Amino acid sequence: MRGVGLRSAVGVVLAAAVVSGCRAQAVDRDGGRPPVQVTRTAAPSQPAPDRTGGADDKAGEPSARPSARPARVLWSRGDDGRDVREIQARLRQVAWLFEGPTGTYDATTEEAVKGFQGKRGLPRTGSMDTVTWQRLLGMTREPGRWELYLMGGQEADAPDARCMTGRVLCISKESRTLRWMIDGRTLTTVPVRFGSEYTPTREGVFEVYWKSRHHVSTLYDSPMPYAMFFSGGQAVHYSADFAARGYAGASHGCVNVRDEAAISDLFGQVRNGDKVVVHW
Known part of the structure; x- marks a missing residue:
């Protein structure tokens, strides 16, 4: 480059007890x-x-x-x-x-x-x-x-070491991508969006504890189709807002997917108990 660098739970809970909500929120400039x-x-x-x-x-x-x-x-x-x-x-x-x-x-x-x-x-x-x-x-x-x-997408980075064994939703905040992996092999990669600075998506190792194909947020009364919950009310799910506005918005902590066909297929493959790794 020319020029000088500037500066350089897991928690298994009953479905009826989950209070979920990841309605998209606007992010100003x-x-x-x-x-x-x-x-x-x-x-x-x-x-x-x-x-x-x-x-x-x-x-x-x-x-x-x-x-x-x-x-x-x-x-x-x-x-x-x-x-x-x-x-x-x-x-x-x-x-x-x-x-x-x-x-x-x-x-x-x-x-x-x-x-x-x-x-x-x-x-x-x-x-x-x-x-x-x-x-x-x-x-x-x-x-x-x-x-x-x-706020933007790019090619998937190398998978985290914790994603290399078993069935894993490997989610990178840095490249804003989700890899669906089995025993170290990537089967699907999709762009994703996260929570805002004040409603961040939690990082760490979790597992899918509940799936809800036609879920509606109990906090915001907004659709969360193909929801796969992994931490409290946070889930991987389809977001029509993400599909419409891209990275100009954010969730309230969920991992948004904008490719409905891809997450529909993914929802059919992922099982309760599969690992979720959210990392930088």
Whole structure:
């Protein structure tokens, strides 16, 4: 990469006793948290997006003028890593990206950068150069772990060691994926979504203690189809909200699946007593 890195129960309970509830909740562009202190530069609170896409500059601030000498490119298409996640998270704050960070500087990211640059009178290169980066820093705040790692999907990472024996729902918070594994062999992989920062999905080793194909939350009176409960009221289940809005929302602690056909098939294979591993 060009440029320097920024910073680098189990509990078996009776079905009748379960109080469940994982209704999807909206997450605003600030990730549902108070602003985080910016260590590198003071930043204003997030501006509201204007009608032409992207957030407006601060009132009265003149548009930047491109310098005579081209600015040094820090990141561009093809780069990946934590720094690219931060770029994507900050672009999301100002409404130039809507899906969560993937860590890969792809065509979508390039187009978002072009839009951000053009709105501010900068050359529409699509690459993140020093001038564009400083402008983006000045309009956004430091993204937290939620914004960097829990709002977007990516390829499944290597399975946790605890997933390598037996029948396991192996769930990675880092890659936002669920692997259905038997004796170390992956049979199915699906994208998943978790609870928000304030209603987190529990981590650890659990087991499926109850399955409910047509479940409805007793807390929120909302559907939780193909629910497979593993910890209190937390379950793996299909989420129509996830299917419709992607990573722009979150559950109240459940593991949401947006592929209904896939979880329907998975529901038929998983048995009570199968292991569930939720890990980073």
